[in-house]
Amino acid sequence: MKSFLTNIQEHFGDKGYDGDQFGGASGHNGNGLPTGLPNNFMFATGIECSYPTIDQGKTRRDLLAECDHYNRYKEDLGLVKDMGLKVLRYGLPYYNIQKGPGKHDWEFADLAMAEIKRLGITPILDLMHFGVPDWLGNFQNPELPVYFAEYCEEVAKRYPWVRYYTPVNEIYVTAKSSAKDGLWNEQLKSDKAFVTALKHTVAASIMGTQKIAKHRPDCVIVQSESAEFTHELRAEHTEAVQLQNRLRFTSLDLLYAHQPEGDVLNYLYDNGMTRKEYDWFMAGEPPGYQVMGNDYYGRNEKIMLPSGELVTSMDVLGWYNITLDYYQRYKKPVMHTETNVFEADQGPTWLWKQWVNILRMRKEGVPVLGFTWYSLIDQRDWDTGLAQKNGNVNACGLFDLDRKPRPVAEAYKQLLQEYGQITIVPHGELFEVTERPATLKVEV
Template sequence: MSSNFLDHITKEFGDGTYLGDEYGGAGGHDGRGLPTGSPGNFMFATGIECSNPTIDNGRTRRDQLAECRHYDYWQQDLQLVKDLGLRVLRYGLPYHKIHLGPDRYDWEFADQVMAEIKRLGITPILDLLHFGVPDWVGNFQNPELPVHFARYAAAVAERYPWVRYYTPVNEIYVTARASARDGIWNEQLKDDRSFVTAMKHTVAASIMATQQIVHRRPDAVIVQSESAEFLHEARVVESDWVRLSNKLRFLSLDLLYAHQLDAEVMLFCLDNGLTRKELDWFMAGEPPGHQIMGNDYYGRNERIIKPDGGWCEAEDVLGWYHMTRTYYDRYRKPVMHTETNTFKAEDAECWLWKQWMNVLRMRQDGVPVLGFTWYSLTDQVDWDIALAEKRGTVNPCGLYDLERRIRPVGESYKQMIQEFGQITMVPHGEMFEITRQPATLKVEV
């Protein structure tokens, strides 16, 4: 009789292995291949640019769905998403066109698009408010905004009950800052009190909308997309303005997630119109639903303030990894990279891969990063000046140009999706699915 246990295993069971042993016990798969649409898949996504703020004191609407010609090419745009191999799409319904007044809606365009998204098997992350509100609502100084918007969110959830993923209000901090501190959009104000007012109304709108969505879809996933920002000051002594600004970048998520405010930020808010009663309401608890903290990062999100007050882009001084790690350590929420691009088309491929390396490094360090988004599907218009004027400048930042011709970065994204498309949303997360299928993935990325 042999003294080698392998001889006995081979005699009884053959080689003693089964498909997948080489992948640590998984079902013969290492994560390569296009996304399958499984809930366990990492969420590779793109988005349709849908910003719609007003400028010129409310006289001009910047509707990027129109300016990027999505209203004309929506069927082709959705097919392009599918052609890339993507299964997830950040999609913004045109709130300013749908919500005509209290309990009055025009669903014609939305119904057509949503039916096609469903037919194509695309999972939408529905973006309900993207920098602008209907004319009849006015702007973000309107205290009735949370009520009106909550009713709209309820109507959307009732009309499309198959939708699970939502971004109620996109980039709350940017919305409030650009509208009421920088004076660019909507109310175009430039004072602290207006900024705090816009902030509290917009956060409250997000909370109330989430409540209405989850009432109708208890398993809703809320992807709260927020801009990851930082100011680097090239001075020996830090200015009060820069110090406060770097704290205020957290204010929207602090209020949304009931995170106690920094003392300086709290005094700033109380001095500028936030009441103790309102603060207590925000701090009462987190909104319902499964919460994902989406962090948007562009190289221009980081700025260096020079001694003379001028500034320059500071891309990658911190980068998405370090900035998002700060947000994650603060809120301890699963993370998604919800927006990135560059206006320099020749740099786009390298920027894409650099962002993806940030995601992989974050996951390897144990942070649950659930998805990645190149924003947007097509080029955009006038975002180099933050939509402040209607110049018609095309920003070559899309996976496709405005003629719907694929850019090199689009081809690179195809490569990325084919290589990593079936990695798990969370490494080893498939063990939490209730299924009769064997373990399918067990990879370290």
């Protein structure tokens, strides 16, 4: 008896069967540089733009200035395009734009945004990155949500072509570094100050999103938040460390109207949140399409030794396992919104390790929209969390401060060439990012 393959070959030829090119064995495997189409996985970088104050408000850190982006913004944006990237996490200097209620200086913002648009780059526009204008003081100011909402609306009106936003970058880190760890801005070290900063920044994000949605009802909100965890290596865990591991969710709990655990809720009430404020947060999540962005650096994950000493664990659980906890809690589409290492020679290996985490998450069926190497160029003083102005160069960029490529730039180009045209989920052509407004939100 003849093989069925013989009959097929006689009728249809040897391989390359007509019709198979439409997604069969002869279909496209997803390699090639990103296309920017609505179903294309979003490969991104970012430009570090932090601007907290230190020295009790006397010194403003502005990484856009310290890394010379203001003078070299065209060159920097050109590097994004030359890399083959279509997406850029980009922060305008909020502290220097909103000069007062109803007063704005758009000079630099207009120049940079025009160049981004000219180059065909899709910005994820970062509207508050670790600092506020001097006239607003700091994150203890209850007026912040109202004035920040005004700013968000002005941005949305001025750049109507922008759809992707991060209203407040890393809300939890903003509140913790400013009001619990005493590093930036108000430089306080109390639970009450932390809760105050937390509720003001979450409220600012919610109110800002509402104003953006007025002008872009199809807005996509990529909430960048730090993925953190502390491993407590003690036979009997302490309540303080375990509470800290639960508090890491609090910013997203309030943002997404997800009821926190009882001890966390008691902590909020004990430290100044009123029942009326809590009910306001629990009324519902903000408008727009909500994407849960998780930032992961090896230094985000720590081990507490029996002695109480904290050491960096560097990738014990990793982005996949930590982010999976967040995904199972909120059931939002995911994006890996920041990662890097300070050692330039380790950059390529870290990049590939993060990509393995992405592939593992996709294999689980979790919709992962994108990945970000942060940042485009080297940074300064993140080895001290910006708390000291030493001018130390952190060799974590795709390019150094002379705009020369680091080894990780070539590795990222290889990654883009191999995977650049994959879709957000398998057969993602069927589930493209729609241009319709977000209206219906249900849990099943």
